[in-house]
Amino acid sequence: MSINQIVTPLDSAVLETKEQYKVYFKIVTHAFEELVKSIADKRLCSEIEANFVKQYCELITYSLEAFRIKYLYDDEEKMRIDLTESGFPNYLEFRYLYNDLELRQQHIGKLPKVEELKQEFLDTLLKNKRPIPERRLQQAASIIYYSSVERQYIFKRFVQGKIVELGNNAEAPYLISWAFYDVTHNRPFICFMYFDLYKEKLEAYRQRIYQVLEQTADRNMDLDMMAYAIDKRLPKLLPKKIRKIDLGPLHNVFAKDELIVTHTVLEAIIKKTLDLSAFAVSLRMDETVSTGDFAEGNFFSKQYLQVWAPTKVSTYLLAPHRVIQVFYDNIPEALHELTQEPIEISALKLQNGA
Incomplete structure (x- = not known):
């Protein structure tokens, strides 16, 4: 690995709150959608090139959605945004995401069963009239993350x-x-x-x-x-x-x-x-x-x-x-x-x- 490929957490800032996550992901996803549309509509590329750009950008937006699900209810880990001329997630985030999915089954095995969690949510909301605890929301988000995100659709290096x-x-x-x-x-x-x-x-x-x-x-x-x-x-x-x-x-x-x-x-x-x-x-x-x-x-x-x-x-x-x-x-x-x-x-x- 060359020195240019080495990245550290010092190269990034973190998103601290759920509100920041929501705004950030909406901005980046919307920006990519508009970018792809403009490249095609304004004919900045040939038609075949524009189609390939669309496919690659779909991998990026898919990865962003995976980040959103992963971090929305995670109080322990914070997502890093690059501090240099970027505005995008730090590359480390993509690597961590890919590594997570390689250990998918191990993570799922540590989480509650889906049906048990559903029943608990219904009882808490309908019977007890109380909000869902943050810890349980985090576990539910983790289940969605590990069970729905497909590794082959993540944008790799x-x-x-x-x-x-x-x-x-x-x-x-x-x-x-x-x-x-x-x-x-x-x-x-x-x-x-x-x-x-x-x-x-x-x-x-x-x-x-x-x-x-x-x-x-x-x-x-x-x-x-x-x-x-x-x-x-x-x-x-x-x-x-x-x-x-x-x-x-x-x-x-x-x-x-x-x-x-x-x-x-x-x-x-x-x-x-x-x-x-x-x-x-x-x-x-x-x-x-x-x-x-x-x-x-x-x-x-x-x-x-x-x-x-x-x-x-x-x-x-x-x-x-x-x-x-x-x-x-x-x-x-x-x-x-x-x-x-x-x-x-x-x-x-x-x-x-x-």
Whole structure:
């Protein structure tokens, strides 16, 4: 494990109350739903890429719901939110979640039987007219958590997508996608690579491709470095275009980074200009394409590698209408640096008591 993959609890803050949990999960889930919708509606990606983005984001929102169930009534453990430019749960939370589910049966065996708990709840509410004790609510939430959450739907540090064949792209007839949760930035990233094969059948090379991607492209790095690493390790693969999507940071009341967008949101919330539910999402897309190739090595071990064009960077900011107004009033110069005008998305309305 490299030093960049080491994370500690000191890198995060905690959510202390149930009210904080409710608000946080509603903001993050709503933000992801709006992000996926906008990527498709605004055609920030191709249709097939947008479909893959939707699938990866569904894994993230599923994981968030698992976090919500896990921590809602747990008075002993608190969920950690990343302190750096993220706004998302610390990577440790995903790892703990995955480890929990590996020990599912052991945890369930220590909890009361479902029917016994149901009967006790009915007696307490209907016969005794008393509220359910917190301890019992915590046990009920744990039963739901361990019995309903499926490990295969949790967003892992590296998520491998399948290779698909493109019928209308002769130069790059294959597309592969993958996603990862970068442990340095504590944010999810999604990548796409369009490629061809040189004197090799896909089935014979498929597992090798998956193996190399997980070894060389499982963390955030400059796209030209990622492209070269993949190209170097896969001599029979001819990559033609690689795209990396950075989903975040998420700017909201729980974020603690030094970004100007986050500070503008926080200041407006403090001044009551914006509601507690105000948020914005940054989105960045890096793309590079092959412009040719060059030979590396000697006559007996020659390998042709791709020549990559300078990385094209596109930056976007998504936020509700009122938040965008605050940005134009306070940080117009930051908005001018975006690839296009801020993208308006639906606001989140929090009811009393969240």
